[in-house]
Amino acid sequence: MSLFGINQILGKNIAFSALSRFASQIVAILSNFILARALGVSGFGEYAFVSAIVLIGNAVTTFGTDMVLIRKISAEKDYSGLSNSLVLQLIISFILIFCVFIFSSSQTLRLYIFSLIPLSFFTISTIALRGSHNINLFSILHFAFSFFQFISACLVYLLDEKISQLVLLLLLAHVLSAFVGVLFCFSKIPNFIIFQKPSREKIIDLMQISFPLAIIGSLRLIYERLSLTVFPFLTNLFYAGLFSASMRVLDAIKLGYISALTPIYPEMSRDKNFLSLQTGLRLLLLSSIFLSLTIFLLARYLIVFLFGTEFESATISLQIMAWILPFYVVVSYYSLGFLAIELEKPVLLSLSASLFGLMTMLIVLTQAYGLVGGAVAVLSAEMLQASLLFIQWRKYAVSKLSK
Numbered sequence: 001m002s003l004f005g006i007n008q009i010l011g012k013n014i015a016f017s018a019l020s021r022f023a024s025q026i027v028a029i030l031s032n033f034i035l036a037r038a039l040g041v042s043g044f045g046e047y048a049f050v051s052a053i054v055l056i057g058n059a060v061t062t063f064g065t066d067m068v069l070i071r072k073i074s075a076e077k078d079y080s081g082l083s084n085s086l087v088l089q090l091i092i093s094f095i096l097i098f099c100v101f102i103f104s105s106s107q108t109l110r111l112y113i114f115s116l117i118p119l120s121f122f123t124i125s126t127i128a129l130r131g132s133h134n135i136n137l138f139s140i141l142h143f144a145f146s147f148f149q150f151i152s153a154c155l156v157y158l159l160d161e162k163i164s165q166l167v168l169l170l171l172l173a174h175v176l177s178a179f180v181g182v183l184f185c186f187s188k189i190p191n192f193i194i195f196q197k198p199s200r201e202k203i204i205d206l207m208q209i210s211f212p213l214a215i216i217g218s219l220r221l222i223y224e225r226l227s228l229t230v231f232p233f234l235t236n237l238f239y240a241g242l243f244s245a246s247m248r249v250l251d252a253i254k255l256g257y258i259s260a261l262t263p264i265y266p267e268m269s270r271d272k273n274f275l276s277l278q279t280g281l282r283l284l285l286l287s288s289i290f291l292s293l294t295i296f297l298l299a300r301y302l303i304v305f306l307f308g309t310e311f312e313s314a315t316i317s318l319q320i321m322a323w324i325l326p327f328y329v330v331v332s333y334y335s336l337g338f339l340a341i342e343l344e345k346p347v348l349l350s351l352s353a354s355l356f357g358l359m360t361m362l363i364v365l366t367q368a369y370g371l372v373g374g375a376v377a378v379l380s381a382e383m384l385q386a387s388l389l390f391i392q393w394r395k396y397a398v399s400k401l402s403k
Contacts, residue, residue, distance in 0.1 A: 073131025
């Protein structure tokens with residue numbers, strides 16, 4: 001028995017992953033609820049800014065090795081590349097930390113950027129768990145991280161602390177999450193290897209193989225966080241806080257789709273027929289349209305409930321960006337599909353064009369229409385990327401999968 005072509009085992013993995021992500025979303029919503037009240041609009045905007053920088057930094061340090069190693073582990077059960085990936089990530093992390101200290105005067109960012117070090121270990125753990133199809137432990141690990149963030153938010157609120165204390169607590173949360181992740185891998189994966197002498201030749205080989213995916217991964221996260229990083233410069237921290245509130249609601253919903261696509265990607269890599277039938281895509285699209293309509297209708301109530309009346313002006317931006325979800329599903333599914341069959345170029349071209357379009361529209365529309373302009377820019381860029389990927393899927397992927 002199957003639903004929309006999804007087999008029973010994969011369905012169970014998706015269900016468990018979705019359930020865990022749903023629990024993580026609830027915890028994340030509670031964290032945002034608390035932080036919005038503890039930090040205020042401007043403080044929340046600064047928090048969104050430094051978080052976005054660290055997320056982009058993590059994508060750069062990962063260097064695309066996650067997708068390469070997940071494919072290899074899933075197909076061959078070979079974990080030997082993990083230690084070389086870890087060394088590569090740590091080297092890039094120290095370079096980025098140095099750059100932040102040279103080019104940024106923000107003490108908050110200078111402190112939080114050290115999260116890249118535990119994030120390297122956390123990433124290695126998630127690669128191993130996903131590649132070995134330990135989706136249950138992978139999902140629990142992400143929930144644990146969300147829970148640690150929630151504890152950090154509670155402490156900031158209860159102790160009446162500010163953002164500098166928050167990022168210190170979040171740094172500790174990253175360290176604890178990395179420890180739990182490595183512990184899971186050692187306890188459940190017999191062939192798990194992380195601490196062994198690195199090979200310079202193998203690291204260089206890994207860099208060469210991963211380079212296209214590194215570009216894609218970095219550009220993807222820059223694309224997703226660009227609006228949060230440039231909004232303070234195009235407007236101010238107050239409007240950045242309002243925009244961030246809308247993005248936080250949308251990010252919480254996106255986590256549900258990430259949870260579904262997490263177990264789907266290894267299946268894409270393993271079975272071409274899975275991709276030929278576009279298994280699961282229709283179900284994801286139908287649910288995204290329903291959720292977009294729901295968010296559009298309930299936007300004001302969601303904003304006021306989650307962030308307080310001080311953030312009510314963010315309602316209109318959330319109503320506009322709610323319609324990103326169907327296009328986000330198309331972008332995510334086809335991007336992973338291209339990577340699974342080792343066709344990175346269409347993803348890179350679509351992403352580059354969308355990133356350029358987003359930057360241009362943000363500058364023009366935000367200057368002209370403020371918060372509404374920023375929301376329209378983000379929605380338009382996602383529509384552009386979904387269209388480009390769909391066209392290229394029919395042009396390149398269909399023919400390759402039919403062979």
